[in-house]
């Protein structure tokens with residue numbers, strides 16, 4: 001699963017997801033991590049720690065925000081449990097093996113922050129980007145499916161792509177299919193279908209895509 005947004009439980013119920021193996025955290029903005037509590041049930045059912053991959057150095061901030069989850073010093077009374085996530089720090093361009101698949105962390109600028117998408121097989125996943133720096137662009141070469149953030153049409157935002165910028169970035173990557181995510185309610189699904197070029201589509205809740213192997 002990518003990120004743990006605040007409405008996570010509602011999304012998982014709607015999508016019929018009853019199992020999560022691991023979580024990739026792209027960055028620590030509230031809209032990407034403040035649903036962490038909703039993962040507790042998966043760890044509880046599986047009776048093992050939930051692996052959470054996050055940018056190296058972010059452990060301290062996660063601990064500050066969620067001490068009851070990430071503070072190893074907190075021991076629950078016998079018979080009760082805490083979420084018990086196991087944190088793994090990753091660095092840009094250093095591959096991580098997660099359940100036999102290789103994930104390559106791809107840093108992109110997000111205003112003053114850095115956000116880490118990834119490449120796995122022929123899928124590229126980039127969120128909250130404002131630009132795609134050359135090394136990240138290079139690492140995305142040959143992806144067939146690209147997931148990319150876009151906020152709305154026009155009115156450039158200081159830290160996120162608008163739709164026009166996202167389309168430009170998508171064309172630079174050149175994937176067969178690019179799915180736009182992280183949209184606001186300023187744009188409608190049909191409105192985007194009407195203006196997007198071939199190969200770029202708005203994603204939607206419940207969309208499923210097969211990830212091509214490398």
Ligand SMILES: [Zn+2]
Pocket residue numbers: 027029110128
């Ligand atoms: Zn963000």
Ligand SMILES: [Zn+2]
Pocket residue numbers: 029031032128182
């Ligand atoms: Zn965001």
